[in-house]
Amino acid sequence: MYNRQGVYDLLNEKGIAFECMEHEPVYTMEEMDAAGITKKGTVCKNLFLRDAKGKIHYLVTAPEEKRIDLKALAGQIGSTKLSFASAERLQKYLCVEQGCVSPFGVLNNDDKSVIVVFDKDLQSDKSVGVHPNDNTASVWLAFSDLKRLIEDHGNKICFASFDRQA
Secondary structure: OOOHHHHHHHHHHOOOOEEEEEOOOOOOHHHHHHOOHHHHOEEEEEEEEEOOOOOOEEEEEEEOOEEOOHHHHHHHHOOOOOEEOOHHHHHHHHOOOOOOOOHHHHHHOOOOOOEEEEEHHHHHOOOEEEOOOOOOEEEEEOHHHHHHHHHHHOOOEEEEOOEEOO
């Protein structure tokens, strides 16, 4: 299972450059702002969603300043109505707790059923910040490396467009 140390070990094993910042547990973007985490670059927020029947699960990752409209997103990715997945589903599919959702969570998705949806604007980011499946640290790495890790694991990736918050 990829816990915080497992994520660090994998990044080192793959020769991926990263920087780690340890901090108090954070559960919201406001708490991340207060802890000074967002000053380091593009911090990502992550949502774990399910379709109307609960058959398809999505991990959505976008810059913290973007607004994620679930209805519009469903249309972009060809899904039925989207809603937040339960804490039980989060544990079952990503092996993380609420507040610790991260793209690294799909490394724990053995059947590779979770679809990862990235905001298209992340593709140009040289450094993005995400939790290493633990909300007491943030990892900074190139978006291209994060994307490649998920591709190598075998989860499907797609891109969507989200608007900046007003």
